[in-house]
Amino acid sequence: MTGTIIEVEGLYHHYGDVAAVNGISFSVIEGEIFSFLGPNGAGKSTAINILITLLRIQQGMATVAGYNVQTDPQKVRNSIGIVFQDVTLDRDMTCREILEFHGRLYRMPSAERKQRIDELLTLVQLDAKRDVRTKHLSGGMKRRLEIARGLMTRPKVLFLDEPTIGLDPQTRMRMWDYIKAVNEEGTTIFLTTHYMDEADHLSDRISIIDHGRIIVTGTPYELKNTLGEDLIYLETDDLPGTRAALLAMDQVKELNEKSRGIVAMLNGDGTKILPQIIENLAGRRIRVNVANLKKPSMDDVFLHFTGRELRDEGAEKASSAVIRAGRR
Ligand SMILES: Nc1ncnc2c1ncn2[C@@H]1O[C@H](COP(=O)(O)OP(=O)(O)OP(=O)(O)O)[C@@H](O)[C@H]1O
Ligand SMILES: [Mg+2]
Structure with a gap:
């Protein structure tokens, strides 16, 4: 039996004039890995801080593990683990001391504490570092230790706010393995990230969040599928002519202009449509210089729903124009 483990309804949070969280509603299913994917300042940490009872609710309702965040904060805290x-x-402090201290804080009995510390240091592969002070750990090891600490009390939900920020690509991928292992042990995971590949790789479901609002929610597959089956990138010697030709084709759902070329989202199988496009353009005496066929990625999904690219850190300007093909 799976039910929902987090329920959020009409949540708002303002800092002065800034609407950091601007009316969000969503639920998290027990046992899943659920992600908030969004750029800097989207409101991810604010939302998480409300759920973990660090910020008071200004407006709206939230329950975690069946407890109301506003009226039962202590029970919420006893049900969750947090990595800030x-x-x-x-x-x-050494790795062991960090976990020991946390266990004492939560009044875990000594025998259980010792056993849990051993289990967790094994899980995050820090056994060899158990008596090493944290200032001598690498960034990835610190993150793993924080995850272990978050799991000390066997929480129902583990909150991870940007778990791999600042880590190198290889370490990030290893962190994903740890997060999956934790999830497979039965812990529901709520994470925030601004890394597309992380959300795509880890999540059962993703909410894309921007300017304090949830833009869309779905499985990675569902989100990518809304863009059509395939994407084609084209560079030609006549971009306006190419745009006009593509917009006139029924197989083209939407166009997205790049500085040197155009991306077309297709309604069907790109391997069949690409030759038709090239032939169509040839009929208009437009030469194709570069053609590239690919499946939609999470980056494409983000651009589609928000009109901008997330990898342009902090870019508020539309970095490329999205043109919807008119249905005839
Ligand atoms: N303590 C605060 N006081 C005033 N404004 C704040 C405070 N914390 C956050 N904000 C503002 O609220 C908005 C949302 O910030 P938040 O930290 O929730 O975003 P985020 O999605 O976690 O971003 P990041 O990816 O950079 O961590 C931003 O505009 C931010 O400047
Ligand atoms: Mg944040």
Whole structure:
């Protein structure tokens, strides 16, 4: 039996004039990995901080593990584990001491505490570092230790705010393995990220969040599928002519202009449509210089729904124009 483990209804949070969280509603299903994917300032940490009872609810309703965040914050805290966006480890404590201290804080009995510390240090592969002070750990090891700490009390939900921020690509991919392993042990995971590949790789479901609002929610497959089956990137010697030709084709759903070329989202199988496009353009005496066929990625999904690219860090301007093909 799976039910929902987090329920959020009409949540708002303002800092002065800034609407950091601007009316969001969603639910998280027990046992899943659920992600908030969004750029800097989207409101991800604010939303998480409300759910973990660090910020008071200004408007709306939220329950975590069946407990109301506003009226039952202590029960919520006892049901969750947290890894904050910024590292929060005492530099002079060892890995074992960090976990020990956390266990004591939650009044875990000594025998259980010791057993859990051993289990968790094994899970995040820090056994060899158990007596090393955290200031001597790498960034990835610190993150893993924070995850272990978050799991000390066997929480029902583990909140991870940007779990791999600042880590190198290889370490990030190893972190994904740890997060999956934790999830497979039965812990529901709520994570925030601004990495497309991370959301895509890890999540059972993703909500894309921008300017304090949820733009769309779905499985990675569903989100990518809304863009059509395939994407074609074209560079030609006549971009306006290419645009006109593509917009006139029924197989083209939408266009998205890049600085040197055009991306067309297709309604069907790109391997069949690409030759038709090239022939169509040839009929208009437009030469194709570059053609590239690919499946939609999470980057394409983000651009489609928000009108801008997330990898342009902090870019508020539309980095490329999205043109919807008129249905005839
Ligand atoms: N304590 C605060 N006081 C005032 N404004 C804040 C505060 N915390 C966040 N904000 C503002 O609220 C908005 C949302 O910030 P938040 O930290 O929730 O975003 P985020 O999605 O977590 O971003 P990032 O990816 O950079 O961590 C931003 O405009 C931010 O400047
Ligand atoms: Mg944040």
